Amino acid sequence: xxxxxxxxxxxxxxxxxxxxxxxxxxxxxxxxxxxxxxxxxxxxxxxxxxxxxxxxxxxxxxxxxxxxxxxxxxxxxxxxxxxxxxxxxxxxxxxxxxxxxxxxxxxxxxxxxxxxxxxxxxxxxxxxxxxxxxxxxxxxxxxxxxxxxxxxxxxxxxxxxxxxxxxxxx
Amino acid sequence: xxxxxxxxxxxxxxxxxxxxxxxxxxxxxxxxxxxxxxxxxxxxxxxxxxxxxxxxxxxxxxxxxxxxxxxxxxxxxxxxxxxxxxxxxxxxxxxxxxxxxxxxxxxxxxxxxxxxxxxxxxxxxxxxxxxxxxxxxxxxxxxxxxxxxx
Numbered sequence: 001x002x003x004x005x006x007x008x009x010x011x012x013x014x015x016x017x018x019x020x021x022x023x024x025x026x027x028x029x030x031x032x033x034x035x036x037x038x039x040x041x042x043x044x045x046x047x048x049x050x051x052x053x054x055x056x057x058x059x060x061x062x063x064x065x066x067x068x069x070x071x072x073x074x075x076x077x078x079x080x081x082x083x084x085x086x087x088x089x090x091x092x093x094x095x096x097x098x099x100x101x102x103x104x105x106x107x108x109x110x111x112x113x114x115x116x117x118x119x120x121x122x123x124x125x126x127x128x129x130x131x132x133x134x135x136x137x138x139x140x141x142x143x144x145x146x147x148x149x150x151x152x153x154x155x156x157x158x159x160x161x162x163x164x165x166x167x168x169x170x
Numbered sequence: 171x172x173x174x175x176x177x178x179x180x181x182x183x184x185x186x187x188x189x190x191x192x193x194x195x196x197x198x199x200x201x202x203x204x205x206x207x208x209x210x211x212x213x214x215x216x217x218x219x220x221x222x223x224x225x226x227x228x229x230x231x232x233x234x235x236x237x238x239x240x241x242x243x244x245x246x247x248x249x250x251x252x253x254x255x256x257x258x259x260x261x262x263x264x265x266x267x268x269x270x271x272x273x274x275x276x277x278x279x280x281x282x283x284x285x286x287x288x289x290x291x292x293x294x295x296x297x298x299x300x301x302x303x304x305x306x307x308x309x310x311x312x313x314x315x316x317x318x319x320x
Contacts, residue, residue: 137226141290
């Protein structure tokens with residue numbers, strides 16, 4: 001006897017089958033076959049279990065339960081009154097956006113009134129007798145503007161081994 | 171925590187306004203004499219920072235400090251740095267660490283230009299002098315406290 005048949009016999013014993021299926025199970029259980037023995041065992045177990053369950057009953061009605069919940073909700077609502085916002089909190093509502101607006105205005109005002117100047121570094125002679133030469137030594141962070149008399153001979157002031165990263169703008 | 175939020179916004183406003191107050195530029199100007207002769211005991215050697223930079227480029231063995239002036243220059247204003255009886259530098263604060271420098275020799279402007287005085291960077295004006303010597307004027311942005319000490 002397979003498991004499926006066992007389950008069907010159990011369903012029949014529990015009264016869950018009807019029609020042709022129930023008749024077939026009844027025919028199987030009537031004989032002295034294996035199915036008949038199983039049905040007998042199932043009926044014995046069923047009889048033994050009957051009345052073994054402890055009766056459970058709801059002590060209070062559904063309406064009584066709801067009335068308790070409702071009463072709890074009402075008491076909590078009365079216990080927590082709506083708190084009024086304090087003076088500081090009310091001021092903060094206005095001050096915070098105002099402060100942000102003021103900060104943004106300051107930044108915008110400062111940016112608009114102080115445009116970035118042109119950053120061309122240039123020295124020019126304003127005297128016809130003078131000539132200017134500008135050195136930029138990037139590695140030492142030095143800029144030299146050399147002023148030279150046009151009439152005088154070019155000096156030999158600069159070291160011949162001066163750095164390679166020095167550029168000259170004339 | 172909630173209380174600190176409005177104060178942090180006020181702090182932002184304060185920071186935004188700060189650059190307007192901090193637009194003064196303090197400039198140090200040094201007149202330096204470059205010479206090979208080391209017998210000029212009346213002058214002190216220039217500080218090693220500028221001296222090393224000049225040694226890197228120029229041939230002179232010694233660099234002596236003749237004048238040292240530190241002045242605070244408000245935004246869009248000029249200050250005169252009297253380097254010697256014959257040389258005056260007129261320095262104008264253009265803002266954003268930029269300056270306009272006019273070199274005035276014997277009352278006559280001989281050169282003019284603008285430059286950004288980045289921190290720790292030097293702007294040096296120089297020229298030949300008598301007896302194979304040279305003059306230099308080093309300009310540098312310095313801490314405002316140096317101007318108060320002078």
